[in-house]
Amino acid sequence: MKLSTTIYFLLLILIGIKVQAQTTDEIWKLYSNKDLTNTIKSGQQVLQNDRNNPQVNSVVGRALVDLKKHKEAIPYLIKGAIENNNPAWARAWSFGYLGLCYYVTDNFIESKKNFNECINLNATKNSTQFAKKYVSTLQMNETFNSWETVEKENLRFHFQNKSNIKNLESYIKNREEAYLNINEFFGATPFKKIDFFVWDKPEEAKKYFGRKLGFANSKLCIINSRNNQTRGHEITHILSDYGIQPIKKTKLINEGVAVYFDQTNRDRIDVAKKILENKEIDIVDLWNNPNSYPSEYCYAIGGALIDFLIKNGNESQLKGLLKNQTTETAMEIYDDFNNLMKEFEQKLN
Known part of the structure; x- marks a missing residue:
């Protein structure tokens, strides 16, 4: 009788392990199909009864990172990086994603440490390349030691x-x-x-x-x-x-606003006039065809233009232009756009 009971409980354990494996595979399938919301939901359900499951923690953490929830992902990824009963590939990806999370949450040292943990494991080609790419892009490699x-x-x-x-x-x-x-x-x-x-x-x-x-x-x-x-x-x-979140950039406006705010307090019109050296300029053509002109024109003349628009318009108008930096948008924002451009050209010439 005791032997039968033991066998019964062993069978229950084996069935539980099989169901758990199936569930884990299903969660990874959700993640592979980029169903991130259901990956997290299904994973958290499993973790209610098996909170330290390394693979499920890893996939939930990765899904959270993909949804830009970096801080929330960290506790899951830490559990996903543990060694016990956890394949190297799952640990490697957990370390790699932890590197990204710590970078985003301003922990530069821990970020570099975890990227290197992923690289040193060398568990899979993709996970190693992932970490190496970020180490290079985020400038954490030996060049900067x-x-x-x-x-x-x-x-x-x-x-x-x-x-x-x-x-x-x-x-x-x-x-x-x-x-x-x-x-x-x-x-x-x-x-x-x-x-x-x-x-x-x-x-x-x-x-x-x-x-x-x-x-x-x-x-x-x-x-x-x-x-x-x-x-x-x-x-x-x-x-x-980050403040304007432009939907369309043009070189004249994008570089011009950076020149205007460069904190040098130079006379922007004077700088632009020196760049032009008494040459006449069609601002709209420069705006629409920047590659037809010397590169420095978009910087110097762009800075002068932003200065001019601030003095002859308002902050709301300029922010609207920075949102969509085309001449078409400018014509909608500034009712007297053509006259403004003529006046600006006269100041330069």
């Missing part, structure tokens, strides 16, 4: 060689103040601090990125800058993207 980091309220500075910056304290303070000054207009809330990489050797940056400094990556909130670059230009690009 010797760089020094200084973290402030809105910007996290990474210096290639801070000894070549004449007054480091002033340099940092000026850019933090620039962020606040510029954001009085944009009212932006980026998803994380801006990682501000300051290059002492621009030629090394060009070799690394395949392009000249400086530039901003709004999607990842990263700026790469020369150590002598204007303090507000690239910050403006990021704050504009």
Whole structure:
């Protein structure tokens, strides 16, 4: 009788394991089909009775990350990264996604640590490539190991060689103040601090990125800058993207607004006139066909145009133009658009 009871309970256990395996496979199938909401719902139901299940925690965490719920995903992914009864591929993906979560939640050190855990496991080609891609894109690889980091309220500075910056304290303070000054207009809330990489050797940056400094990556909130670059230009690009959320950009307006807010307080009209050297310019043609003109025209003349529109319009009109930066939109926003452009051209000529 005792033997029969033992066999009965063993069968129940085996059936339970089989059902659990089927359920886990079904949840992974939901995730593979990008049904993220049901992946999370089904996974959380399983976790009510088996809260430490590493594979289910891993897939729920990954689904939450894909829905941009990074902070919420962290506890699941930590449980998904444990070693006991957990295949290496599930652990690797958990570490990789944890790296992304910690980056988004401003824990740069833990982010780098978890990406490297994923790479070191080398469990699958895709998971390793995922982590390596982010380590490179987020500038966490060996190229930046010797760089020094200084973290402030809105910007996290990474210096290639801070000894070549004449007054480091002033340099940092000026850019933090620039962020606040510029954001009085944009009212932006980026998803994380801006990682501000300051290059002492621009030629090394060009070799690394395949392009000249400086530039901003709004999607990842990263700026790469020369150590002598204007303090507000690239910050403006990021704050504009998060505050305005443009649906259509044009080079004249996009670069112009960054020049206007670069915090140099230069006379924009005067700078544009010097660039033109007494040449006449058709603003609408430059606006619509920027590649037909020297690149510096969109910067200098764009900055002057933004300055002109602010003085001859209002904040609401400019924000509407920054939302959709085409000449067609400008004609709708500014009733006297053609006359405004003629007046602007006269100031330049």
